[in-house]
Amino acid sequence: MAQEISKDMIRGLTGAIVLSVLEFEDSYGYQISKQIKQITDDRYELNEATLYTVFRRLSAQGFVKSYYGNDDENQGGRRKYYSLTESGKKELNRSRTDWEFSKEIVDALLQEKKNG
Incomplete structure (x- = not known):
């Protein structure tokens, strides 16, 4: 059976994941x-x-x-695009810093050998 990431484990990171995808270009869902x-x-x-x-x-x-795009190739309704704001860029940087700190703490807590 293939390993899957726990939905509970990643739930708090979904916003940062979406911000990261939007970092370099606007996109739609x-x-x-x-x-x-x-x-x-x-x-x-x-x-x-x-x-x-x-x-x-x-x-x-x-x-x-x-915003709604002008998609000529899209046969359905217009696509709703999302773009990162300046506040979003700051939030993404904050999320990355928080993630690095969290990884260090969880790694320390889940080590097989404990000190002391």
């Missing part, structure tokens, strides 16, 4: 979901319901803004 799958070699997938919940939260916090 389906494309972001595909990018996350590709980046993780199909080991993690952010489902659509979770993704749009994250978009709403990040928008309310002022970390992303949205």
Whole structure:
């Protein structure tokens, strides 16, 4: 059986993951979901319901803004694109710093051999 990451373990990081994907270019929901799958070699997938919940939260916090694109190739409705705001860039940097600190603490706590 293939190993999967616990949804509980990654739940607090979904906002930072989306901000990271948006760091270099604006994108829309389906494309972001595909990018996350590709980046993780199909080991993690952010489902659509979770993704749009994250978009709403990040928008309310002022970390992303949205706009409708002019997609000629799209046969359906216009795509809603998301872009990183300056506040979003700062939040992404803060999230990365927090993650590095958290990794150090969890690594120390989960070591097989304890000191003292």
